[in-house]
Amino acid sequence: xxxxxxxxxxxxxxxxxxxxxxxxxxxxxxxxxxxxxxxxxxxxxxxxxxxxxxxxxxxxxxxxxxxxxxxxxxxxxxxxxxxxxxxxxxxxxxxxxxxxxxxxxxxxxxxxxxxxxxxxxxxxxxxxxxxx
Amino acid sequence: xxxxxxxxxxxxxxxxxxxxxxxxxxxxxxxxxxxxxxxxxxxxxxxxxxxxxxxxxxxxxxxxxxxxxxxxxxxxxxxxxxxxxxxxxxxxxxxxxxxxxxxxxxxxxxxxxxxxxxxxxxxxxxxxxxxx
DNA sequence: CACTTATATAACCTATCAGTTATGCAAGCT
DNA sequence: AGCTTGCATAACTGATAGGTTATATAAGTG
Numbered sequence: 500x501x502x503x504x505x506x507x508x509x510x511x512x513x514x515x516x517x518x519x520x521x522x523x524x525x526x527x528x529x530x531x532x533x534x535x536x537x538x539x540x541x542x543x544x545x546x547x548x549x550x551x552x553x554x555x556x557x558x559x560x561x562x563x564x565x566x567x568x569x570x571x572x573x574x575x576x577x578x579x580x581x582x583x584x585x586x587x588x589x590x591x592x593x594x595x596x597x598x599x600x601x602x603x604x605x606x607x608x609x610x611x612x613x614x615x616x617x618x619x620x621x622x623x624x625x626x627x628x629x630x631x
Numbered sequence: 632x633x634x635x636x637x638x639x640x641x642x643x644x645x646x647x648x649x650x651x652x653x654x655x656x657x658x659x660x661x662x663x664x665x666x667x668x669x670x671x672x673x674x675x676x677x678x679x680x681x682x683x684x685x686x687x688x689x690x691x692x693x694x695x696x697x698x699x700x701x702x703x704x705x706x707x708x709x710x711x712x713x714x715x716x717x718x719x720x721x722x723x724x725x726x727x728x729x730x731x732x733x734x735x736x737x738x739x740x741x742x743x744x745x746x747x748x749x750x751x752x753x754x755x756x757x758x759x760x761x762x763x
Numbered sequence: 764c765a766c767t768t769a770t771a772t773a774a775c776c777t778a779t780c781a782g783t784t785a786t787g788c789a790a791g792c793t
Numbered sequence: 794a795g796c797t798t799g800c801a802t803a804a805c806t807g808a809t810a811g812g813t814t815a816t817a818t819a820a821g822t823g
Binding site for chain 3: 646648672673675676679680683696697
């Protein structure tokens with residue numbers, strides 16, 4: 500939880516491409532090519548983004564033949580969440596509508612989350628082996 | 632919750648000075664001079680940081696004579712929390728220990744946190760697996 | 764071995780960032 | 794009116810971010 504650590508985590512999250520990569524990885528490991536596919540961007544650009552995510556500790560690099568598949572490392576996200584939550588709780592006292600606001604945000608997205616979760620489950624079953 | 636919005640929020644949070652300013656504002660409004668006081672940095676530098684926080688919507692500018700006191704605006708933080716929470720929930724299913732980790736993070740002090748995290752890392756490494 | 768695939772790295776460009784000093788301006792003070 | 798306080802803005806600077814193309818490396822394939 501050093502400041503540097505939080506710096507790197509939040510900075511990594513500040514880019515929409517990187518957030519999309521994390522979202523993709525939430526449903527399982529992926530190679531660089533697979534991660535690059537949805538973006539109108541060169542492969543080296545994606546490799547750079549991945550490097551940023553790795554430096555922040557959000558993502559791990561594996562090896563499988565020539566592939567260097569990435570997966571998620573949840574710990575730094577937990578730290579970032581913890582930081583936000585701490586202040587959120589303080590502000591809850593000052594701003595009573597915050598809780599309601601957050602609930603609202605959560606319910607509007609509940610369906611999306613559930614969909615994603617089902618997706619994850621399906622893929623894991625399909626793969627059969629638990630790489631992680 | 633447009634991407635731009637999250638970009639600006641996370642980018643604003645990526646700087647330790649700005650996080651410190653937010654922490655300070657969590658205990659009430661403050662003038663620019665008051666906010667600048669703890670930092671070895673010029674007043675214009677602080678004004679710039681405040682501008683970043685305002686563009687992210689995290690902070691509000693009031694007016695009181697010559698003072699331009701700042702207040703917190705909790706909504707963007709709630710959105711950022713929500714984003715993190717969404718992925719945290721997904722990962723909870725994959726990494727069962729995450730919840731415990733987060734609880735521990737919440738209740739331990741800074742130094743103990745670092746120790747704990749090292750411990751977790753060590754355990755993970757020891758478990759081995761194809762990672763790394 | 765030569766070829767292909769997957770990825771990383773280097774060199775480069777431009778824009779933005781985080782800081783500086785100097786200056787401007789509005790509001791209160793005497 | 795003139796001085797002081799609080800803050801913003803402009804102009805500058807060096808570093809970093811985010812992209813590019815070209816090239817290098819490493820591993821599987823025929």
